[in-house]
Amino acid sequence: MNKRYHGNQPRHKQQILHSIFSIITLRLSFLQLEDPRTQRNIIIAEFFVFQVNTDVAIHGDNAGLGGLIRDLSGKEVAAFSVKLPAKEIHVLEMKAILLGARLAAEKGLTYTLLESDSLTAVNVINDxxxxxxxxxxxxxxxxxxxxxxxxxxxxxxxxxxxVAADFLSKPTCSIEGVDIPVVDLPIDLLDIIVADSNGTLYPRL
Incomplete structure (x- = not known):
């Protein structure tokens, strides 16, 4: 469109589609994903710069809320791990999303994809x-x-x-706070982040 406004020849639709596909492929390659064909990976690479994952774990009368923010390359930007009294799980999942959204906003992040494995919480927030x-x-x-x-x-x-957000919500997580410095993230979590960036999926028991 920009070239057409500046007097250049318009491109055929097939050329435009090829250009779009090339850009997406290049950005997915930058992410070093094993399967760049999945819809989720294409959405992340094409439209978003930051990714916020949140999760909740309940242990008796206590609950843990965890979240991790990463940039396009998969590098960690910020994290949180908070302990609260156990309540209704869907409400806690929403509180975890709230903490993730607030942390992203405080850091001035744009083009942010927020992800939760609670479909109920996601549907409620999306109306x-x-x-x-x-x-x-x-x-x-x-x-x-x-x-x-x-x-x-x-x-x-x-x-x-x-899995990274799940790690931060567990009672075994050795750190706690609403804005944890990335230099304080445990080695075990860093290993998970690297594996996740490479497309590895961990079954959660």
């Missing part, structure tokens, strides 16, 4: 399902945080592709 009354205030806070992000999308992700 695809009626909001439980217990979560009304959390949903309002999430939408306020999302307004601070220039471009964002909230999607559901397989649990097997959400």
């Amino acid at each position: 695809d399902r009626t909001c439980p009354w217990k979560a009304i205030s959390v949903i309002a806070d999430i939408r306020d945080a999302l307004l601070c992000l220039d471009n964002w999308k909230l999607s559901n992700v397989w649990r097997e592709a959400n």
Whole structure:
């Protein structure tokens, strides 16, 4: 379009499609993904710069909320690991998404993809399902945080592709905070992040 406005010859639609495919392929190659053909990987590479994954783990009367922010190359940008009293799981999943959205907003991140393995929480926030009354205030806070992000999308992700956030939500996680310095991330988590960037999926037991 820009070239056409500047007087150059218009390109055939096949040339345009080939150009788009080449750009996507190049960016996926930069991500070093094993399977660049999946729809999720194409969406990440083409439209987003930062990826926020969140998760929740419940252990008796306690719950852990974990989240990790990475850039396009898969390098960690920020993380959080917070302990709270155990409540309804879907509300906790929404609170984890809230913490991730707020952390991304505080860091001024743009073109942000937020991912949670809670389909219920994702559907409620995306207005695809009626909001439980217990979560009304959390949903309002999430939408306020999302307004601070220039471009964002909230999607559901397989649990097997959400292992880094799961690690941060576990009681065995050795760090805690709403904005954990990346230099303090455990070695075990860094290994997971590298494997995830390479397309490895870990079955969660």
